[in-house]
Amino acid sequence: MLPDSEIKQEFDVRRAAFAATIGNMLEFYDFITYSFFATEIGHTFFPATSEYGSLMLSLATFGAGFLTRPIGGIVLGIFSDRVGRRPAMLLSFALMGAAILTIALTPSYAAIGIVAPIIVIVARMVQGFALGGEVGPTTAYLIEIAPPRDRGLVVAWQPASQEIAATAGALVGVVLSSTMAPDMLQAYGWRVAFLIGAVCLPFGIWMRRTLPETIPHGAHAADIAERSSHLKLARRHLRVIVLAVMILASGTISTYVTQYMTTYAKTTLHVAPSLAFTVSLVSNGLQVIGALLGGWLADRFGRKPIMIWPQLVVLVLTYPAFLWIVQAPGAWSLLFGFGIVSFIGSLPFTAFYAAFTEALPQSIRGGVFATIYAVAIASFGGTAQLVVTWLLHVTGDPLAPSWYLLLAAVVGLIAMSLMPETAPRPAKYDT
Structure with a gap:
C-alpha cells in the first residue's frame, strides 16, 4: 500500500491532468x-452556384x-x-469561448449579406489563435506534473482529449441527423451543436483556475528569462524540431482527413447522414482507446518502438481499407475497415508527444x-480537407484520400x- 503522501501525489496528478x-x-x-x-455551414454562409463551390468556400473558412x-x-x-x-491556458480558453458563441449566433448570409461570412471568418481566425496556443502549454504542463515512469500515459490525455472531443462532436451529429429533417439540420441544427459546447465553457474555466503552476516564479524565473532565449535554445534542438514537423505533418493530415470522413461519406459515397456521423463516432472512439494504449505502451517499451511499428502497419493497411470502403460502401466496411486503421494510427x-x-x-x-x-497544423491540417476535396473533384476517384494518407504515413515513418x-x-519498467 502506498504511503499517504504518494496517494495524495497521484490523486493531485490525476486531478490536474483532468x-x-x-x-x-x-x-x-x-x-x-x-x-x-461543413456542408450545412456552407449553405448558411457561403451560397454558391454549385454544391462543390459552396463546400469549398466553407472548407476554406475552416482553413482560415x-x-x-x-x-x-x-x-x-x-x-x-x-x-x-x-x-496561458485560461486565456486561450476564453478566446475560444468568444469565437464559439460568435459563430453559433451569427445570422445567415440571407439575413445580413456579406457581413455574415466576414464575421465567421474572423471568428475562425480567433479560434485558430486560441488553439495555436493551447496544445503547447497543455502538453508541457502534462509532462511536468507526471511522474517519470508515467509520462507517456499522462501526456496521452492530450491527444486522447482531442479524440474525446471529436467523438462527442460525432455523437451530437448522429443524434441531430437522426432526429432532425435535413432542412432543420441546415437551418439551425448545426448551431445547436456549437451551443452545446458553449454551455460547457464556464465549467472549463473554473477547472483551469484550480490548476497548480509548474514553472518557476520570482527571481529564479527572471534569471532564466534573462539568460536564455527561445530562438537561441531552439537552435540547439534543430534536428529534433525538424523531425517533429515531419511527424506532426503526417499526424495532422491523418487527423483532418479522418474528420473529413463525415463529409466524404455523405458527398462522395452517398451514404445516409446518420451512418456518416456514426463512422466518425466509432473511429474517434477507437482513437481515444488507441491514444491511451499508446501512452501506456510507450512507458513500458520506450517511445520509438511504439512510434515505428504501428505506423508501419498503417502504411500497409490504408489502401486496402479504402478500396473495401469504396467498392462496398456500407456499415461494415466503413465502421470496421476505417475503424481499424484509425485505431492503429492513433x-x-x-x-511522439x-x-x-x-x-x-x-x-x-x-x-x-x-x-x-x-x-x-496550419500548413498541413488547414489544407488537408481542401486538398482531398480538390483531388476527389479533379480525378473523380473516390480512392483519392488514401493517396494523401499514404504519402503522409511514409513521411511520418x-x-x-x-x-x-x-x-x-x-x-520495461519493473512492476
Whole structure:
C-alpha cells in the first residue's frame, strides 16, 4: 500500500491532468464540430452556384482558422514559458469561448449579406489563435506534473482529449441527423451543436483556475528569462524540431482527413447522414482507446518502438481499407475497415508527444512545442480537407484520400525512425 503522501501525489496528478485536458477537450469539440457540419455551414454562409463551390468556400473558412495558429503558438506558447502554464491556458480558453458563441449566433448570409461570412471568418481566425496556443502549454504542463515512469500515459490525455472531443462532436451529429429533417439540420441544427459546447465553457474555466503552476516564479524565473532565449535554445534542438514537423505533418493530415470522413461519406459515397456521423463516432472512439494504449505502451517499451511499428502497419493497411470502403460502401466496411486503421494510427502519436516534449528543456518547452505544432497544423491540417476535396473533384476517384494518407504515413515513418529515444528507461519498467 502506498504511503499517504504518494496517494495524495497521484490523486493531485490525476486531478490536474483532468483539469488541463477537459479544457482542451471542450475547445477541440467546437473546433472539430465545424468540419462535421461543413456542408450545412456552407449553405448558411457561403451560397454558391454549385454544391462543390459552396463546400469549398466553407472548407476554406475552416482553413482560415489555421492561418492564425502559428501566431497563437508563438504568443501564447512563449507567454506560458515566461508567465505560467495556467494563465496561458485560461486565456486561450476564453478566446475560444468568444469565437464559439460568435459563430453559433451569427445570422445567415440571407439575413445580413456579406457581413455574415466576414464575421465567421474572423471568428475562425480567433479560434485558430486560441488553439495555436493551447496544445503547447497543455502538453508541457502534462509532462511536468507526471511522474517519470508515467509520462507517456499522462501526456496521452492530450491527444486522447482531442479524440474525446471529436467523438462527442460525432455523437451530437448522429443524434441531430437522426432526429432532425435535413432542412432543420441546415437551418439551425448545426448551431445547436456549437451551443452545446458553449454551455460547457464556464465549467472549463473554473477547472483551469484550480490548476497548480509548474514553472518557476520570482527571481529564479527572471534569471532564466534573462539568460536564455527561445530562438537561441531552439537552435540547439534543430534536428529534433525538424523531425517533429515531419511527424506532426503526417499526424495532422491523418487527423483532418479522418474528420473529413463525415463529409466524404455523405458527398462522395452517398451514404445516409446518420451512418456518416456514426463512422466518425466509432473511429474517434477507437482513437481515444488507441491514444491511451499508446501512452501506456510507450512507458513500458520506450517511445520509438511504439512510434515505428504501428505506423508501419498503417502504411500497409490504408489502401486496402479504402478500396473495401469504396467498392462496398456500407456499415461494415466503413465502421470496421476505417475503424481499424484509425485505431492503429492513433498509437504512435502519443509516444511522439512524450518524446518531443521530453527532448525540449522546460524554459522553451511550451513555446517551441506550440509554435512547431501550430506551424505544422496550419500548413498541413488547414489544407488537408481542401486538398482531398480538390483531388476527389479533379480525378473523380473516390480512392483519392488514401493517396494523401499514404504519402503522409511514409513521411511520418521516416521521421519517427530518426527520432531519439527519450524515455527515462527504454526497457520495461519493473512492476
